[in-house]
Amino acid sequence: MTQQARTRPDRSTRPLSQAYDTALLDLDGVVYAGGEAIRHAVGSLGAARDGGMHLAYVTNNALRTPEAVAAHLTELGVPAEPGDVITSAQAVARLIAEQVPAGARVLVIGGEGLRVALRERGLEPVESVDDDPAAVVQGYGGPELTWGRLAEASYAVARGVPWFASNTDLTIPGARGIAPGNGAAVEVVRIATGRTPRVAGKPLPPMHRETILRTGARRPLVVGDRLDTDIEGAWAGGVDSLLVLTGVTTAAQLLAAGPRHRPTYLDADLRGLLAGQPEVxxxxxxxxxxxxxxxxxxxxxxxxxxxxxxxxxxxxxxxxxxxxxxxxxxxxxxxxxxxxxxxxxxxxxxx
Incomplete structure (x- = not known):
């Protein structure tokens, strides 16, 4: 179905937390940056939750487990359970499990979040191409990801092992600025092998499917800071979106956005959940x-x-x-x- 290009932000006469049943919130650049809560995030989320809105945290970052993310949110003052967190690691693990035999070995280039998600699907994480993996999965590994791990992925992919990526975000926001994301590491392997992975994370359908399956949202609102993942993912899923200007997107980039990257609403930060949106x-x-x-x-x-x-x-x-x-x-x-x-x-x- 071809969607009509949005030509202006929408109006909402009701607070967004009342107009939608579930907020599908990105984390990096929306709720926190560099591990610290973004200004107004804690109070705004608490007020939205107290008003009856279900809060779900949807992240392309595959490094940490849902348990670790929920614990971090709770420490910041945003009470969360592991079931409230949906990661691209979970989405890519489901995608792999649909393509390989039960119990298959998967070469992991990334963090613990990927390993936990693979085990949840009955797959066996391994560390070397010599373990004869049925697939390779690549996710954000943080600053500890070494050149040797990227080489290991390249050896396997060059041999024809099916290659999957949790996401292809080129950057990730942090306390000290913008750092290379998983997409930058994926590019290294692509250049070395000439191949392209199957990707699960935002803005692609596997991530949207994983989110809806796990949250049961009936009228969701995607809340994000990135046009090329959060907002495009909402567009691809046919759901409304709120862009907050606390992360990587600049005002100039927003004005230049093509149809896939135009949010339904925009606001400075998560206080936008608690208010209506003016008419343009x-x-x-x-x-x-x-x-x-x-x-x-x-x-x-x-x-x-x-x-x-x-x-x-x-x-x-x-x-x-x-x-x-x-x-x-x-x-x-x-x-x-x-x-x-x-x-x-x-x-x-x-x-």
Whole structure:
């Protein structure tokens, strides 16, 4: 089914925590960064949970087990059980189990989260190509992942062993900045072998399937900081999404987003779960955006003009200005990505 390209953020007259039954929350860049809670995350999640929203934590990071992630969340002040955590390790383990015989050996290049997920599916993790594995799985291994482990994966993949990856995120946010993610390590093996793995994590269907199977969500809201995983994954699954600007996505990247990467809603942080979302409406012309009219939100009006995006008015909330700019840029771009200049307009908003 072909989805119509989104041209502006949606409105919600109700707080998102009341409009949706389950929040499918990314972790890195949304709830925490570098192991520390992101500002406003703990209080916002507690209020959403107390209001009846089910919280599920969905991460492409395959390093840690659900038990370890739940314990970490609880330490941060966000009570969680292992069953509340869904990882790309679980998704890729299910995918592998559907492709290899029961009890098969799997060469693991990654952390304990992968090993636990494989054992959950009745598979045997091994460490060497000499163990005659039926598959190779690669997941984020943290700073301890050595060059020798990537070489081991390359030897097996070059011999024709089926290759799987938990995810292909090129970067991962941390306390000191943006670090290489599992996708960067996958690229090393791809370059060495000329082959391509089967991938389970966001934004691909295996991760969405794993999440729905484990949470039973009926009206989920994907909450993430990445356009190419969280938001695209929601788009692929046909569910709504909230982008928070606490992780890797910049305002300029949001304006340039193609249809797959345009969120339903956007907010500064997880306080967005507790509020409604304002209307972004055409103004000054029936069509808006590029034909003499623009888009207004919260006192700001945005226009897509030949010289780039222009922002007029003086609203109280810079986020409303960004919402209006999104509408102008996405409408002008249609099914493509907006390539005009947005620098001056974003500078007015402090981005």
């Amino acid at each position: 409406a055409p103004v000054g012309g029936a069509g808006g955006g590029g034909h003499g009219g623009g888009f207004g939100c919260g006192g700001w009006t945005a226009f897509a003009e030949p010289g780039g995006l222009r922002l007029a008015g003086e609203g109280e909330d810079p986020l409303d200005g960004l919402r209006a700019l999104c509408a102008a840029a996405w409408t002008a771009a249609g099914d493509g990505a907006y390539e005009g200049d947005a620098g001056k307009a974003l500078a007015r908003l402090g981005w």
